[in-house]
Amino acid sequence: MADLKPKVMPSNPHTATLEGRNKLNGFWFFLGGETVLFACLFGVYLALRNSTAGGPTSEDLFGLELVFLMTLLLLTSSLTSVYAIYHMKNNDFKKMQLWMGITALLGIGFLIGEVYEFAHYISDYGFTFRSSAFGSAFYALVGFHGGHVTFGICWIITLMIRNAKRGLDLYTAPKFNTFALYWHFIDVIWVFVFTVVYLMGKVG
Amino acid sequence: MSVATAGKQKSVLWDWLTTVDHKKIGILYLAGGGFFFLLAGLEALIVRIQLIKPENDFISAGLFNEMITMHGTTMLFLAAMPILFGFMNYVMPLQIGARDVSFPFLNTLGFWLFLFGGILLNCSWFLGGAPDAGWTSYASLAMYSPGHGVDFYILGLQISGAGTLMGGINLIATIVTMRGPGMTYMRMPLFTWATLITSILVLFAFPALTINLFLLMFDRMFGSAFFDVALGGNTVIYQHLFWIFGHPEVYILILPLFGVFSDVFSTFSKKRLFGYTAMVFATMLIAFLGFMVWAHHMFTVGLGPVANSIFAVGTMAIAVPTGIKIFNWLATMWGGNITINSAMLWALGFIPSFTIGGMTGVMLGSNVADYQYHDTYFVVAHFHYVIVGGSVFGIFSALHYWWPKMFGRILNETLGKITFWIFFIGFHLTFFIQHFLGLMGMPRRYWVFLEDQGLDLGNMISSIGALLMGVGAIIFLINVFVTIKSEKVGADPWDGRSLEWAVSSPPPYYNFEQLPLTRGLDPLWIEKTEGNGKMLPAEPLGDVHMPNGSILPFLMSIGFFVAGLGFIFQVDNALWTIALTGGMAFSIGCMLIRSLKDDHGYYIPKEELEKELERKAD
Numbered sequence A: 001m002a003d004l005k006p007k008v009m010p011s012n013p014h015t016a017t018l019e020g021r022n023k024l025n026g027f028w029f030f031l032g033g034e035t036v037l038f039a040c041l042f043g044v045y046l047a048l049r050n051s052t053a054g055g056p057t058s059e060d061l062f063g064l065e066l067v068f069l070m071t072l073l074l075l076t077s078s079l080t081s082v083y084a085i086y087h088m089k090n091n092d093f094k095k096m097q098l099w100m101g102i103t104a105l106l107g108i109g110f111l112i113g114e115v116y117e118f119a120h121y122i123s124d125y126g127f128t129f130r131s132s133a134f135g136s137a138f139y140a141l142v143g144f145h146g147g148h149v150t151f152g153i154c155w156i157i158t159l160m161i162r163n164a165k166r167g168l169d170l171y172t173a174p175k176f177n178t179f180a181l182y183w184h185f186i187d188v189i190w191v192f193v194f195t196v197v198y199l200m201g202k203v204g
Numbered sequence B: 001m002s003v004a005t006a007g008k009q010k011s012v013l014w015d016w017l018t019t020v021d022h023k024k025i026g027i028l029y030l031a032g033g034g035f036f037f038l039l040a041g042l043e044a045l046i047v048r049i050q051l052i053k054p055e056n057d058f059i060s061a062g063l064f065n066e067m068i069t070m071h072g073t074t075m076l077f078l079a080a081m082p083i084l085f086g087f088m089n090y091v092m093p094l095q096i097g098a099r100d101v102s103f104p105f106l107n108t109l110g111f112w113l114f115l116f117g118g119i120l121l122n123c124s125w126f127l128g129g130a131p132d133a134g135w136t137s138y139a140s141l142a143m144y145s146p147g148h149g150v151d152f153y154i155l156g157l158q159i160s161g162a163g164t165l166m167g168g169i170n171l172i173a174t175i176v177t178m179r180g181p182g183m184t185y186m187r188m189p190l191f192t193w194a195t196l197i198t199s200i201l202v203l204f205a206f207p208a209l210t211i212n213l214f215l216l217m218f219d220r221m222f223g224s225a226f227f228d229v230a231l232g233g234n235t236v237i238y239q240h241l242f243w244i245f246g247h248p249e250v251y252i253l254i255l256p257l258f259g260v261f262s263d264v265f266s267t268f269s270k271k272r273l274f275g276y277t278a279m280v281f282a283t284m285l286i287a288f289l290g291f292m293v294w295a296h297h298m299f300t301v302g303l304g305p306v307a308n309s310i311f312a313v314g315t316m317a318i319a320v321p322t323g324i325k326i327f328n329w330l331a332t333m334w335g336g337n338i339t340i341n342s343a344m345l346w347a348l349g350f351i352p353s354f355t356i357g358g359m360t361g362v363m364l365g366s367n368v369a370d371y372q373y374h375d376t377y378f379v380v381a382h383f384h385y386v387i388v389g390g391s392v393f394g395i396f397s398a399l400h401y402w403w404p405k406m407f408g409r410i411l412n413e414t415l416g417k418i419t420f421w422i423f424f425i426g427f428h429l430t431f432f433i434q435h436f437l438g439l440m441g442m443p444r445r446y447w448v449f450l451e452d453q454g455l456d457l458g459n460m461i462s463s464i465g466a467l468l469m470g471v472g473a474i475i476f477l478i479n480v481f482v483t484i485k486s487e488k489v490g491a492d493p494w495d496g497r498s499l500e501w502a503v504s505s506p507p508p509y510y511n512f513e514q515l516p517l518t519r520g521l522d523p524l525w526i527e528k529t530e531g532n533g534k535m536l537p538a539e540p541l542g543d544v545h546m547p548n549g550s551i552l553p554f555l556m557s558i559g560f561f562v563a564g565l566g567f568i569f570q571v572d573n574a575l576w577t578i579a580l581t582g583g584m585a586f587s588i589g590c591m592l593i594r595s596l597k598d599d600h601g602y603y604i605p606k607e608e609l610e611k612e613l614e615r616k617a618d
Helices: A018-048 A064-089 A093-125 A133-163 A173-203 B003-007 B012-018 B022-050 B061-095 B104-123 B149-177 B190-222 B235-269 B276-292 B294-301 B305-317 B319-333 B342-365 B367-373 B377-407 B413-439 B456-483 B523-529 B552-569 B576-596 B606-617
Strands: B544-546 B602-604
Touching: A018 A133, A018 A173, A018 B149, A018 B190, A018 B235, A064 A093, A064 A173, A093 A133, A093 A173, A133 A173, A133 B190, A133 B576, B022 B061, B022 B104, B022 B377, B022 B456, B061 B104, B061 B149, B061 B190, B061 B235, B061 B377, B104 B149, B104 B552, B149 B190, B149 B552, B190 B235, B190 B276, B235 B276, B235 B294, B235 B319, B235 B342, B235 B377, B276 B305, B276 B319, B294 B305, B294 B367, B305 B319, B305 B342, B305 B367, B319 B342, B342 B367, B342 B377, B342 B413, B377 B413, B377 B456, B413 B456, B552 B576
Parallel strands: none
Antiparallel strands: B544 B602
16 A cells, blocks of 8 residues: 555645545535435424424524624634645645644534533523424524534544544545535535524524 | 455355445345335235225235335335345446446445345334335324334334435446546446436435434424424425425436336347437436426425416426437337347336326326326326336346346246236236226225225226236246256347446456446447457556455444334333444444544455456457
8 A cells, every 4th residue: 555655745635546536526425415404404494483382482592692603613613624624735744633623623612602502592491302393493403513513523533533643645635635525514504504593583 | 455355265144244346235235125025015915905805804904004105115215226226236337337336335334224224114014013104104194103113114214215325425426436438428328327317316315305204203202393283393394305305216216227228228229329318318307307396296285376386387397308218219229120038028018108107197297187186096006107117117127138247147038028928917907997996086095995886896907917916026036046047148148238248247346357448339339340349458457456345334234223223112111222322332333443444455466367368368
């Protein structure tokens, strides 16, 4: 497997091998499927967002300050993952790891905000998954996104630890690149969640 | 990593459990799907025996509901689709001149998930009763179905659906990145085109099912309120999501067979496929429209006349590209040097049968008339005409066509023709009469019908036809056993046109010693007409990279199977959460091993391939 660790790394190490290209392509298709998953959940949410069955409504619940802070954290984490990939293409493994680490920390910050938000709704308003069709749809959509964030954080931490000693080569570069793609996808979805759930819930 | 790994002796069972070879996985899919096909056929026969005479008491009403539910579910999810995946897996990489699929490990995982999902679903028969809410499992019925039948439906389909999605992604990536030298998109055989477009349908349709099953599962098991009207839920959402998946699903079931027929017609007419480009774009158009018309399953829900009309027009529009295909097939045969054998018979039988099914489809697509046809036997007749007259005929055609490639032996022609005629006659006896039963008012899904309402004779004929189809299937099985002892055939028994006929039958595990150079549509035919007789190599002989086998996909699927049982029974007894968490932890552990352990595959050395080439030359 000597050819996976060339003396001079190509400028696009993530697509230099057939396996790398396969991974990138396949992952794009996977994201196509993910888009449909989220689209369905958005559809369900839009259909049920006013079905509160006498329980708390979106206007009672949502506070835009916290959600704004969460949005800031998550969107910044997308930028930091761009820096990480930039350093990957320059074959600077240490800086890539550093920026990937920052990405993970920002993601964790976002998650803390979400856990706080859910706990607040449950304890202060008694608003749960079972309260109403609106509750079910809200927790399903936002929770599904949160689940994706959680998975992404586990993914990047595993990748960083696993490859800390091995460094960057044509086998590991596609893995980091795939993660970055996933992370951007989660961010894009959050923009829709922010708009459709929170903004429309508050002012729509 | 080394040659030693490749050369190590393994037992046959271990070999099949760990294989990542797309051809072996293809055969596994065929075997698994074939098993479920027989099972679902048996269920259909039980349904038809119950309806053979008025007010029959062969089975109880509850068991009847379970039978029709499991017949539909098994046929579509566990028989037809896996069999198609079997062909796509086996043949497509050969047709594009590739050594493998993009993700061999994922391919294996997809198969085992399908199999264990299917087994889980069928465990319901022994663990408290099968699902009984119909194959669509509409929430308004399924929410209040007692027992665990519907839970088995949810978990079984969720697991096998995940496998299907993986298979779909893998096939798309394979066609996009792994096409051999010179194999441009517009040189791909129609079956490969159909595989690509079908896989795109899988990719965009199955997530809707996944979400829908999740919603139903949350409602049934964890007390959420998506479909609970008292808390603001809405069961029409279930119908929308189901058909956003379910309508493309019927195209997933037919498009690959359109590909098969295109290959079969051109091979056995000794002609280039007529209107190749039109065929490709017709396939795309059918797929696109297939996504746009889901609400024609919901004309009577009360969506209003505007929505109904839009979906009615969209539905009828699908007849146009389908008509293009039918005419192109006829034109392919026109003036051709036609050979009529079993594969061709099934393809010829398909044309009138499927056309009848398409015409009743246009009738049903008229939303005003649909209020009359809705939930009658007319609908049953329509979809069996397209699914049996299309998919099943196509599967039989493909079996006869590619059997020599897969097993190196041609299926017995006499038995093949007997199978065709018995099945063909049985099929039309069963379902043609059902159009009239439906128009006379016989509802679908009913356990019994009353005497002297004009339904007695029709039902009797229909049941006799079903038994004939069963006989046909048995003769096919006999044919399979007879063929084991028949003579071996060479690489190209049909004088074929596409690349799969350029490798030996069955192909070596690495497919091609040297990747072939494609110089146009029907590449093998081009070389034959130019006097080369075989494909020219596109690369010098070199080491070939191959993936290692792995037991992890099998173990992972077992983990999900156990977790599925845990999900179902934790509602009754909290102890089952042990199975749930244990199964999940086991599967996730397997995934972790997979991601932490490097698996670079191994190389077949050049010398070994040289020896193989010499042996072939002798």
